Amino acid sequence: MEIVIDPSSSLSPQERIQPQPFRIAIAANFTADPVRASLAFWGRELDAGFEIVFAPYNQMVQTLLDPGSEFGRNTHGINVVLVRYEELAQFDAPGGNALSALEAHAQELAGALAAASRHAAPLMVCVCPSSPGFLSQPANARSLERMRLLLAAPGVQYLDDVELARLYPVEQVEDGEAGRIGHIPYSETFFAALGTAIARRAHSLFMPPYKVVAVDCDNTLWDGICGEDGPSGVTLDPPRRALHKFLLAQREAGMLLALASKNNEQDVLDTFAAHPEFPLQLSHFAAWRLNWDSKADSLTSLATEFNIGLDAFVFIDDNPKECAEVAQGAPEALSLTLPGDAGEIPAFLAHIWAFDHRTLTAEDQQRSALVANSLEFGRAARQAASLAEFIASLDLRVDFQPLDPERLGRVAQLTLRTNQFNTTTIRRSETEIQALLATGNYRTFTAEVSDRFGEYGLVGVLIVRQSPADLFVDSFLLSCRALGRGVEHRMLSALAEEALDNGIYTVSVAFRPSARNLPAYQFLESIPFGRKHEGRDETVYSFPVSELQSLRWKAPAPESGQPPAPRGGTAPSRRFTGYARIAADLRSPVQVLQTIRRQAQAVLHATPEDHPDAPSSAIERQLAVIWTELLERPVTSASANFFDLGGHSLLAVLLLMRVKEAFSVELSVDDVYSGTLTLSELARTIEARQLGALDPDEYQALLAEIEGLSDDEVRVLLEQEPPPANGS
Numbered sequence: 001m002e003i004v005i006d007p008s009s010s011l012s013p014q015e016r017i018q019p020q021p022f023r024i025a026i027a028a029n030f031t032a033d034p035v036r037a038s039l040a041f042w043g044r045e046l047d048a049g050f051e052i053v054f055a056p057y058n059q060m061v062q063t064l065l066d067p068g069s070e071f072g073r074n075t076h077g078i079n080v081v082l083v084r085y086e087e088l089a090q091f092d093a094p095g096g097n098a099l100s101a102l103e104a105h106a107q108e109l110a111g112a113l114a115a116a117s118r119h120a121a122p123l124m125v126c127v128c129p130s131s132p133g134f135l136s137q138p139a140n141a142r143s144l145e146r147m148r149l150l151l152a153a154p155g156v157q158y159l160d161d162v163e164l165a166r167l168y169p170v171e172q173v174e175d176g177e178a179g180r181i182g183h184i185p186y187s188e189t190f191f192a193a194l195g196t197a198i199a200r201r202a203h204s205l206f207m208p209p210y211k212v213v214a215v216d217c218d219n220t221l222w223d224g225i226c227g228e229d230g231p232s233g234v235t236l237d238p239p240r241r242a243l244h245k246f247l248l249a250q251r252e253a254g255m256l257l258a259l260a261s262k263n264n265e266q267d268v269l270d271t272f273a274a275h276p277e278f279p280l281q282l283s284h285f286a287a288w289r290l291n292w293d294s295k296a297d298s299l300t301s302l303a304t305e306f307n308i309g310l311d312a313f314v315f316i317d318d319n320p321k322e323c324a325e326v327a328q329g330a331p332e333a334l335s336l337t338l339p340g341d342a343g344e345i346p347a348f349l350a351h352i353w354a355f356d357h358r359t360l361t362a363e364d365q366q367r368s369a370l371v372a373n374s375l376e377f378g379r380a381a382r383q384a385a386s387l388a389e390f391i392a393s394l395d396l397r398v399d400f401q402p403l404d405p406e407r408l409g410r411v412a413q414l415t416l417r418t419n420q421f422n423t424t425t426i427r428r429s430e431t432e433i434q435a436l437l438a439t440g441n442y443r444t445f446t447a448e449v450s451d452r453f454g455e456y457g458l459v460g461v462l463i464v465r466q467s468p469a470d471l472f473v474d475s476f477l478l479s480c481r482a483l484g485r486g487v488e489h490r491m492l493s494a495l496a497e498e499a500l501d502n503g504i505y506t507v508s509v510a511f512r513p514s515a516r517n518l519p520a521y522q523f524l525e526s527i528p529f530g531r532k533h534e535g536r537d538e539t540v541y542s543f544p545v546s547e548l549q550s551l552r553w554k555a556p557a558p559e560s561g562q563p564p565a566p567r568g569g570t571a572p573s574r575r576f577t578g579y580a581r582i583a584a585d586l587r588s589p590v591q592v593l594q595t596i597r598r599q600a601q602a603v604l605h606a607t608p609e610d611h612p613d614a615p616s617s618a619i620e621r622q623l624a625v626i627w628t629e630l631l632e633r634p635v636t637s638a639s640a641n642f643f644d645l646g647g648h649s650l651l652a653v654l655l656l657m658r659v660k661e662a663f664s665v666e667l668s669v670d671d672v673y674s675g676t677l678t679l680s681e682l683a684r685t686i687e688a689r690q691l692g693a694l695d696p697d698e699y700q701a702l703l704a705e706i707e708g709l710s711d712d713e714v715r716v717l718l719e720q721e722p723p724p725a726n727g728s
Helices: 035-045 060-065 098-118 138-151 161-167 176-182 188-206 238-252 265-274 295-306 320-329 342-350 367-383 387-392 405-417 430-438 487-501 518-526 579-585 589-605 618-631 649-663 679-690 696-707 711-720
Strands: 002-005 022-028 050-054 077-084 123-128 157-160 212-215 256-262 287-291 313-317 334-337 397-402 442-451 454-467 470-478 506-511 531-534 539-544
Touching (some): 035 050, 035 188, 123 138, 123 188, 157 161, 161 188, 212 238, 238 342, 265 287, 295 320, 313 320, 334 579, 405 470, 430 442, 442 487, 454 487, 470 487
Parallel strands (some): 002 531, 022 050, 212 313, 470 506
Antiparallel strands (some): 531 539
């Protein structure tokens, strides 16, 4: 193959591509700004650097339809629509049928959601809780149910108040006072729940997916030790029964199940045979390692058998020592130690974000059967007299077709999951692929494969940019379960036929090296004709279609050896693996809110307090924490001005709510909405209200009078004070 060096490629990938922040753009028909605090918290927690922007108030439809809006300009992140159903017609003229108006606005919103699929970022719609008063009318409740079905459209990430309440229950959802003052209908705790749910969904959309759950047996899958208690002596308590059902649900969602346990193999096999009532049976596991080797070695062996990287494994064990050893010996895998209190297992599992799934495809539902076919294929290949005869006997069938829109979810999934045979490892969501195709310059082709071992489903994808002189393949990927059959050869051959049909005589394939896409590199290198243009971060292979159309698999020459490994590429690493901490310490909105506030306190504790103007009283110090949280900057001076530090009318409303919560004092907007509001002045106002004084000046005079009394005079006054009514 002729090699051509591209002199124009002199910049490194880092110099060419500036990293973009992950943008969460929000449009709502109520004041949603308080969700910023929890989203910012999760951005820090996930090491994701969220950039949070809000569209103009109550302009959801305009934001969805305008290509120049916050949604239209979002190229790396997620667009979120927050809708409170009863507010959809809030600015309509009075009179008429209010329910009909709401439903008309819902129809308009649904149409805008469908049209917004052209935006680059995935779209999420969240139906937020309606007020109890609204839902008290049966007709309203029925109308809300119709609206839910209307907005849960294909291609849109859907979340509603029912799912929110299931995942993140909140005792007090409404905040009537904040709603009256600033049209903030929900409590801080609910906004913490809402921000957590949004961050969790965004994480699931962009997280590299886990593919295998490997699980221990004794005291994990069942209560007891089968080697000591006997196969019939182990039991399945309710929490571990929940674990069984959870793992079955993960299997149905496309994950493979495996056993990795230190046991005599026959003991485990006998235990499953003795308990046909167990939800999980041996047939549900794709493979197992039941031996006395280290579990890190067992996981490594399973990864080799599945032809999947260790970074796609989740390992579950009841023993923290075993999990620590896996973390040491197989650090790419995610190790999860079940809670010591078995009753905590169901809640723990429900909040392991690593088990969230973007979409569920037909291939996901059949994954275990497909893997079984692949394992049988491997065993048959090893037993064959020769590889050439074996490939010839496969009866391989490759159905190569333009993308069917109904298979878009599977295509996006393959771009996100495929690592080994992936020429550029470009990851794309459904929305991003739709936007690419909408340009008119790109086409996508799929390959569905079968052979004598079974059906493998949609396993191959080509994303192609077409020009008058060239079909340029910017993504060529093939699921690992279809490797070794010659599918990739058939796909390029079919693409060459497509090129000829369009009067195009060259097919080019881009290749960008990664730590794991050596099979794709070896395939391109094995094609004996064409030219190779080497750039700094990308190599382009160009092939004449006259030769490419007859490309077929050939057995490698016995002494040919492997071509050199591609340049560049480092082992992929997950930026976040702290799922167990979330499940243990951050699984409720109250925990999230408390952690946000502790972080604000930590910021202040890390700030020197030796200057003379530092907050001194208990109220001033507590206010400083509240201001630090609301203003997102340390407040270390008693004379600090709320509005000079970035406060505004909305934050002033939130400040009123926090003061009421922290000090049991109700202040008016006039008490805080002043350009001269300082920390010390607000503290004096709160102290005055707590003492029942009518005016801060009167409070100051009373304080001066008390400070002038002697200790004996103060003691006499306190003795005259009647005891509290509750006796405390």
